[in-house]
Amino acid sequence: MNAHEVASRPAPSPAEEKEFKDGLLEAIPYVRAFARTLCGSKAPADDLAQETLTKAWAARNSFQPGTNLKAWLFMIARNQFYSEKRRSWRSVAWDEDLAEARLVAPATQSFNVDLTDLRRALTKITPEQREALVLVGAGGLSYEEAAKVCGCAIGTVKSRVARARQALERMLNGADPDALPGRHEVPQSEDLIEEAQRITETGGGDPER
């Protein structure tokens, strides 16, 4: 996506434009979901998703047909998110009102995960790990595609995903009980929201820590 590539590609035909737009339409739910991971809550995430679509349309000549449109859109969303400094590093990684404590495990499993616990655990890992894990583990991107989205090496993505998985497993398996404060108490969503707001207001943490 450098200037030369853009200049060298002929303008897309109307049919290609339509195809691109259809692709955008199909990708909207995924862009929203990834934006939710970045922003933490619905309204800012949808703003980011809309900006992403607008940017993608404006830059449609630089999209390489045949490559993963979803991954390309995630990259735009991510760049946009970080360039706008909309940092909400430790805010909730999905709205509390979503995914109400539903169990996810076949009956044969001896280990169950409460989604509220999982959502909370996701806020405790680093943003880099969370993003890598979501792209690969939920978004269905290959390590290579995720590396492109995050602007890092494939090996870096692999190690972030592995570390994220280990950390979540430790927290959710009770090996690190302090990691999930309030787990055994009433839901702490208000506290989390307050904390998130406080962090947002004070400018948040350092992303590169």
Added chain:
Amino acid sequence: MMKNGDEDAPHQGNAPRPRAGDSGLRARQKVIGMGLKRLYDNVVEEPVPDDFADLLSRLDDTSGGGEVR
């Protein structure tokens, strides 16, 4: 809450393979992976707000060819 009932005995019940802690770990990571996918899919499956359709229909008016910044 709704976790494995006895945290001291994660391998109880019908854990897939008896090959020590490793298979239990893998099974737990698999369940966590499913939970992650569920959280993500919950958002994917949300109805898309009307603003998005409005936005896409407005995109026709803009001229293309810009570059991602």
